[in-house]
Amino acid sequence: MNTKSILSITKQSQPLIIAGPCSAETEEQVLATAHQLKDVGVTIFRAGIWKPRTRPGSFEGVGQPGLGWLQRVQREIGLPVATEVANAAHVEQCLQHGIDALWVGARTTANPFAVQEIADALKGVAIPVMVKNPVNPDVNLWLGAIERLEQAGIQQVSAIHRGISPLGTSVYRNNPAWDMPMTLKKMRPELVLINDPSHIAGNRHLLAGIAEAALARDMDGLMIETHLQPETAWSDAAQQITPQALKEMLTKLKASHSGL
Numbered sequence: 546m547n548t549k550s551i552l553s554i555t556k557q558s559q560p561l562i563i564a565g566p567c568s569a570e571t572e573e574q575v576l577a578t579a580h581q582l583k584d585v586g587v588t589i590f591r592a593g594i595w596k597p598r599t600r601p602g603s604f605e606g607v608g609q610p611g612l613g614w615l616q617r618v619q620r621e622i623g624l625p626v627a628t629e630v631a632n633a634a635h636v637e638q639c640l641q642h643g644i645d646a647l648w649v650g651a652r653t654t655a656n657p658f659a660v661q662e663i664a665d666a667l668k669g670v671a672i673p674v675m676v677k678n679p680v681n682p683d684v685n686l687w688l689g690a691i692e693r694l695e696q697a698g699i700q701q702v703s704a705i706h707r708g709i710s711p712l713g714t715s716v717y718r719n720n721p722a723w724d725m726p727m728t729l730k731k732m733r734p735e736l737v738l739i740n741d742p743s744h745i746a747g748n749r750h751l752l753a754g755i756a757e758a759a760l761a762r763d764m765d766g767l768m769i770e771t772h773l774q775p776e777t778a779w780s781d782a783a784q785q786i787t788p789q790a791l792k793e794m795l796t797k798l799k800a801s802h803s804g805l
């Protein structure tokens with residue numbers, strides 16, 4: 546089992562850029578996307594292997610074979626890789642495949658039993674874990690999940706702000722509820738705090754404005770879903786952008802944020 550991660554997710558002067566498809570779909574898609582993202586200057590490649598779909602009947606991820614595809618990204622493209630875990634079995638498989646970083650999804654963060662199971666499976670393992678905010682506006686539930694992982698001995702736990710489920714209509718798929726990450730930041734100023742404009746927006750046209758607002762609030766990084774042909778993506782098609790569009794977005798953000 547590979548329990549040593551070379552990746553460090555710590556506060557840096559440069560925002561951390563995590564990008565990759567919502568879901569790993571095929572081996573070719575994963576490798577070609579990672580190849581293009583390497584040139585964009587992305588720090589970590591993301592791809593979901595087990596997908597927590599809100600309603601049944603949609604694509605639920607390629608499962609374990611996708612971990613081998615991520616290993617090829619590490620080996621052949623030289624990018625560290627991250628995927629979502631929702632239970633102990635996911636954790637074991639990721640550790641066996643030497644995945645560099647994990648994230649806990651918003652639906653899982655809302656369930657302390659699941660988070661505890663993940664924390665127990667990670668006891669004593671040196672791997673960075675990013676925790677998305679829960680789907681409901683409960684900063685203590687978010688912090689509680691972070692603490693469960695810290696108490697299991699994980700040194701590099703960070704937070705991802707992905708907004709909260711709106712009741713009724715909203716321009717956003719998930720309302721940003723900026724107060725929530727800002728409250729977490731006040732409670733735990735040393736925590737790395739990453740913004741996920743993709744899941745907040747639900748729509749690629751709103752991404753740049755959200756990313757801008759996050760960097761203006763001094764957040765430490767961005768996680769952005771990227772697909773070679775976004776409109777054909779097997780999940781979250783409306784919110785993904787091409788690696789080229791990501792490059793252009795980051796160039797524009799650079800103009801207003803000197804660290805980028």
Ligand code: PEP
Pocket residue numbers: 567593597649650651652677707744
């Ligand atoms: C994802 O990152 O693809 C995902 C499922 O996100 P969230 O948990 O924020 O819905």
Ligand code: MN
Pocket residue numbers: 567568770780781
């Ligand atoms: Mn997604």
